Amino acid sequence: MSRRYDARTTIFSPEGRLYQVEYAMEAISHASTALGILAKDGLVIAAEKKVASKLLDETKGGEKIYIINDNMICGVAGITSDANILINYVQTAAQQYLYTYNEDMPCEQLVQKLCDLKQGYTQYGGLRPFGVSFIYGGWDEHFGFQLYHSDPSGNYSGWKATCIGANTASAQGILRQEYKEEGMTLTEAKNLAIKVLSKTMDTTSLGSDKIEFATLELVDGRIARRVFNQAEIEGLLKENNLLNKTEEAK
Template sequence: MSRRYDSRTTTFSPEGRLYQVEYAMEAISHAGTVIGILAKDGVVLAAEKKVTSKLLEQDKSSEKIFQLSGNVLTGVAGLTADANSLVNYARNAAQNFLVSYDDEMPVEQLVQRVCDLKQGYTQFGGLRPFGVSFLYAGYDPHHRFQLYQSDPSGNYSGWKASCIGVNNGTATSLLKQEYKEDMNMQEALGMAARTLSKTMDTTSMESDKLEFAVLTLGSNEHVQPHILTPAEIDAVLAREKLSKSETDGAMRVDA
């Protein structure tokens, strides 16, 4: 039945479904996991990088976390080319706002701008939906720290903790169990690392397979977005006893 209605994004099935949008969301469910956690003093993003070859220059490829503006970071899951296009669009929108108003673009306004574009690609013939979902971590003085999730349909919503990508159901269940309203950044980083360890198809956690980013406030309410270096990621994994050396040691003890 679906084959009669899935050749156009503008054709609804008798059940009221748009199959092209559902196919885009299915593509995202096979992408690397991205987790966002809202803490009382910041926001954490953590992502699994799909390292396809040891010959790749890891510092220049497989990016999952991007800085959109001075107050917004985003993690992506899905088609990399689609993500790059939307990231560039969001950066241009944020910079135009900054030039016009001499202030950073409010987080939800930036999210809505990108989602308006994504929604447009679901209602015109000759187009296909963007096969990518985003987690946005941002801050503005009015609403403080915020975490948003958006999908290919153009829908977005605010979250305290969320996950997109492969095994997102497992990750969401773990986040529900462990999330606390008053957790700080260190606790949020640890929870993100533990959750990723349950969703990744590996027995050991290594910094070259992960990306972490934090959004915090510095002195004078100055927003500080920061993508963690491999050494900082290793420190997080060591603190949670998830690093490769820790897991190898545990396996030797069990043996």
């Protein structure tokens, strides 16, 4: 039955469903996990890196975590080439706003602008939805630290802690159990992020080369963005007694 209605995004099924959008979400469910955790004094975005090789040049950017502007970072799950197009779009939008108003674009406004584009690709003929979900983490002077999630439909929502990609159900279960409703410190959020990844990654050995990790925090009243290198990730794993034996032997 669905084959009659899934060729184009402009056709609803009799049940009121847009199959192409659902297929895009299915692509994300097979991608490696990314998660975000909001803390009282910052936020964490962490992700499982599928392509782990000593030949990769880590200085040329990551596979799962991207910098949008000075005040925002994001994690992605899904088709990486689709993510690159959207990242370029939102980076340009952020710079245009900064050039026009001489201040950084508010976080939710930037998320909404990107989601408007994503929603348009579910409504017009000859287009397909972007097969990627985002977790956005940012800070602005209006609402402080914020965490958002968006999917291929263009829908977005604010979260205290969330995850996207494979093994979402088990990751969400751990986050619900471990997240403190009264709020967490950034250190506690980092430890929780590492713990969730250790329990949800599709690997028998957890190593620093298989994780991407980034934080935002305020230092002396200014936003400090930090993307961890492998040595720093290895330190986090050691602190939480999660470094595998082969990594320790190196």
